[in-house]
Amino acid sequence: MVRHKFLLDEEQMPTRWYNVIPDLPSPPPPPLHPGTHEPIGPEALAPLFPMALIEQEVTAERYVDIPEAVLDVYRLWRPSPLYRAHGLEKALGTPARIYYKYEGVSPAGSHKPNTAVPQAYYNAQAGVRRLTTETGAGQWGTALAFASALFGLECEVWQVGASYDQKPYRRTMIETFGGTVHRSPSELTAAGRAVLGERADHPGSLGIAISEAVEVAAQDPDTRYALGSVLNHVLLHQTVIGEEALLQLELAGETPDVVIGCTGGGSNFAGLAFPLLREKLAGRMSPVIRAVEPASCPSLTQGVYAYDFGDTAGMTPLMKMHTLGHDFVPDPIHAGGLRYHGMAPLLSHVYELGLLEAIAVPQSECFAAGVQFARTEGIVPAPEPTHALAGCVREALACKDSGEEKVIVTALCGHGHLDLAAYDAYLSGRMVDEAVSPERFASALAGVPALG
Amino acid sequence: MVRHKFLLDEEQMPTRWYNVIPDLPSPPPPPLHPGTHEPIGPEALAPLFPMALIEQEVTAERYVDIPEAVLDVYRLWRPSPLYRAHGLEKALGTPARIYYKYEGVSPAGSHKPNTAVPQAYYNAQAGVRRLTTETGAGQWGTALAFASALFGLECEVWQVGASYDQKPYRRTMIETFGGTVHRSPSELTAAGRAVLGERADHPGSLGIAISEAVEVAAQDPDTRYALGSVLNHVLLHQTVIGEEALLQLELAGETPDVVIGCTGGGSNFAGLAFPLLREKLAGRMSPVIRAVEPASCPSLTQGVYAYDFGDTAGMTPLMKMHTLGHDFVPDPIHAGGLRYHGMAPLLSHVYELGLLEAIAVPQSECFAAGVQFARTEGIVPAPEPTHALAGCVREALACKDSGEEKVIVTALCGHGHLDLAAYDAYLSGRMVDEAVSPERFASALAGVPALG
Known part of the structure; x- marks a missing residue:
């Protein structure tokens, strides 16, 4: 029998979130006050967030218990399924084994x-x-x-x-x-x-x-x-994805060789990757961890690692992150969730530590992977995770060439039921891959504030 | 711990479809040739369907094995989840326990x-x-x-x-x-x-x-x-819904008192109801089985039981069914899947045998139930199953009045992600319940062919 799904019982759902910071060789740089350039304290965030979330933003604890009332809601759709992509593997003719963790079963249709x-x-x-x-x-x-x-x-x-x-x-x-x-x-x-x-x-x-x-x-x-992304406490909450995936990979009897996810603000990627990074840092597995970003908004592969504002108007604290410049305006690509000028500071820090790698992929290659996935696996992916799928297809075809039977794990962070206009543009040949000129990147990067 | 989902392993998926005909006190009347009014044989269907499906259309066997290649595809999304609607129950303040079998997890987003x-x-x-x-x-x-x-x-x-x-x-x-x-x-x-x-x-x-x-x-x-509906072999294939639901209700430790589903052509309803009807006919449980149809296209509650054409042009064999007349044109309600002038002949026969009851519900009551369901359970239902939900709400509120702790089981046959224009019409107050005049029903019924 071909086994497609690896499901967990509600009782197996993680009861705590994982904070990667204590396991890193160094902590990420703190946010700075935009005027004084001094590190800001928790109280600076109090007008915007309740204290419980601010505490999670700065916690040094490795694990944070999930409140029972939150677990009760999570159980409406969690644990989410981990699938083996037999249909896609067959279509690609790859010896690789591809697993995808699917968050589209949630009420909003995504990991959010x-x-x-x-x-x-x-x-x-x-x-x-x-x-x-x-x-x-x-x-x-x-x-x-x-x-x-x-x-x-x-x-x-x-x-x-x-x-x-x-x-x-x-x-x-x-x-x-x-x-x-x-x-x-x-x-x-x-x-x-x-x-x-x-x-x-x-x-x-x-x-x-x-x-x-x-x-x-x-x-x-x-x-x-x-x-909905970028901040530490948001990434923390998303780690239920990776914690479940670890249990499900164990069910499948697999150890991942490559972990691939799409990155916009970084929360979906961190949600899958951080628990696996913990295992890697502890020496229990050694997967390559790879972020896939859109070629039109490539903060990791084309940005600088510098203090910058989180918003265009420059109202937020300064955060050290990979940024294209806070006034960079990406082309109107269909993966709206990936059109952010910066990358989560924590994920940026992990990238600087050399613990993950990144590639940038053009939009049409992503939609080609999305359509192939729909026709073989039955799920129409959101435009954002088609980037992850394009990364998986590249890796699986490399395995076909090399004959390697790698275990690839990816995050399918949402369905595309409300993004079908994008598929129509692709299928009808109206989708273009807009190239960003070096001058445009340089111009936006010039707007990153210089710190004295 | 509040338990929301009752899941089955892939190994527990039914491996055969259930045919209710051998368990009924009498078989349904045969289809007739539109010219001779004589019963048609399987060969009359050969230009349209392959022989394996024609055999299933007329089989007298109680069970039909599901081919391994079909099971392999079913496992992409089956077994589908059975949920306990704790959130909806709480919002209604009912002592009833409501369970819904959700088919929106399939690639098309429905039971189809x-x-x-x-x-x-x-x-x-x-x-x-x-x-x-x-x-x-x-x-x-x-x-x-x-x-x-x-x-x-x-x-x-x-x-x-x-x-x-x-x-x-x-x-x-x-x-x-x-x-x-x-x-x-x-x-x-x-x-x-x-x-x-x-x-x-x-x-x-x-x-x-x-x-x-x-x-x-x-x-x-x-x-x-x-x-996609109406014919015996289509209803047969849908019985995986009810077979799984029986196993899941056993997991939940429940015996259903009321089974509620929406009816258009009848395939989703029969898929849930027929396996439970088998249990009822065998004396192992005694649920009320209730169909909910739209007030604007009420073939069971307002139609006649007579031989009629399956299509408007009169090209198909004559089928004995509950019909509003093959040239009845329903109002353009948003539940497009329920806008069929007739009811599946097999389901019509079961209704004539007194084994199920039916009610008709206006559109706005259905959408009110759909919105309440979305806000409490997290799933935006397709317009069709909002009819089933409206039936559940009526039953649950009756339980609130009577104090009865009934177990209500319903079929949530699809999500509404591609039907949000209908929700917009409802939320913005533009949805009207169009009333069908007795004269309009009478006029369409006059088109039902009289048999010599």
Whole structure:
């Protein structure tokens, strides 16, 4: 019998998140105050986040217990399945064995609820009434709206204008879960009004949407802000992915040789990779760990490792990370979740330590892998994880050439049911791989603040 | 610990389909030749279906073995999960315990691949090169395109024109799986050209799309036709749903008191209900079995039990079934999968035997239940199973009044990720419950052929 799925019982679900920092040879550099350039303390984040999340942001503990109320929600879809990609392997003619951890079974259809649920829980515990956030592709806004509904919080989402106009069904899904969606830039904030004053039909950007959500949260003591990637506590919450995958690989009797994931802000990749990195650092396995980023927004492979702002407007603390410059505007590729100018500081630090490698792949190669995957495995992937799949296809074809029977493990972080316009563009030949000129990279990098 | 999911191992997946006919007190009436009004033999179906499926259509065996190649594909997503709806129960304040069997985990996002896969398999075994079919809401076309890709068949889908125009992403999903989509009515068939000759911008209908797909299949010896509901062999394939549910209810330690499903052509409902009906007929349990149909297309509660055509054009054999008349055109409700003028002949027969009951529910009540379900359980249901959910809510609220701790089991036959326009209509207050006048029912029923 061909075995496709490796499932765990609800009782086998991890009950604690894993923090990779204590296992690293050195800690990541701290965030700095944008004015003084001094390391910021936890209290600087208090207007935006509840103290429980700030504590997780800076914790030195290796493990953090997952609250029972969060576990109870996780069990709606977790443990998520690990699949063996027999169909894809056969189509590629590879001796490699490919496993994918599938997070599309969650309510939002992606890995995002893994952190949206605890963020909503801790905010509700702290007496917060309302959460604000931004969303680009829409996965994060959907996840936070769902989590907010469960814990009785209001949820207001500023959606990047261009996405709001082009992907109306994402808005509807957020509203179905009870959230409110504003087109960004909006008249509701000073940041939005300033932008609209310059250009009434402004298409918006993630940076502007962040500014609007942060502004509203900072002004109302009953409101906090929630972020879907980049920060340490977000990466922490996502480690349930890798912890489950380790148990499932054991069920399958396999030891991974290569771990491949897509990287935008870095949370999905870290979620799978960090628990496996722990095993690697402990000498229990020795997988190559490889990030795949879009050629049009390649922060690891083309960026610099420097202190930079998390948002375009320069309102956040300075974080040391791989960045293309906070005013770099990526081409409008379909993988909206990968269009971020920087990489999570913790993941950037791990990259600097030489513990992971990275490649950049053009969009059309990713969609080719996505279509092949759909026709052989039955799941239409979101545009973001097609990057991971393109990386798997490259590795599997290399194994075909070399005859190596490598075990490849990847993260299929979401389905593409709300991204079919992108598949239509690909299938009808309208998708182009926009090349970024060296001058454009250089121009954006010049905007990275120089520290005295 | 709150237990949400009852999962089975791949080894526990049923290895045979269940045929309810031998367990019924009498067999269903046979289909008749439209000209002679004599019962038709298997050979009359040979131009459209391969012999293996025709044999299943007329078999008197209680069980039919599932081929190993079909089981191998089923294991991509089967066994599907059975969930306990703790969140919905709590929101309703009911002492009832609600379980839902979720088929949205399949590649097409619905129960349709359960029959698309064996239909593609048996056609491939018979040397068929191409399958044709119609699709309305799009779930069936998606499922058949996926199954065809796996078995190396071409798949051509005639999509009802109005759906083709309004739901472009369904077409893209079918194309992603490798299928070809034609807007119906098309210039490719005599049936299509005749309709277009009368009205160039004709919005199409399921009946016209069936005529086109059948015409193309009948004219090419390498092409066969595939139907997604109504026929005995389709209902047979869907019984994996109920067989798994029985094992999962045993895991949960429950005996069902009420079984509730939505009915369009009847395949999803029969898939859950027939194995439970077997247990009921054998005296091992005694659930009420209840079909929920849309108030705008209520074939069981408002139709007649009579011989009628399966398509609008009157090209098919006559089948004895509950029908609103083959030229009844339902209002354009959002549950496209429930807009069929008739009910599966086998399910109609079971209804006549008094073994199931039926209710009709207006659209807005269904969407209210769907939204409540999304916010409490995390899954956005397709419009079709919101009818089942509305039936569950009615039953659960009756339990709240009576204090009865009934066990309610329902079929959540698909997700609504490609139906968010319907949720937008509901949430924005644009959804209307169109009432069907008695005169309109009477007019359509007058078209049911009288048999001499």
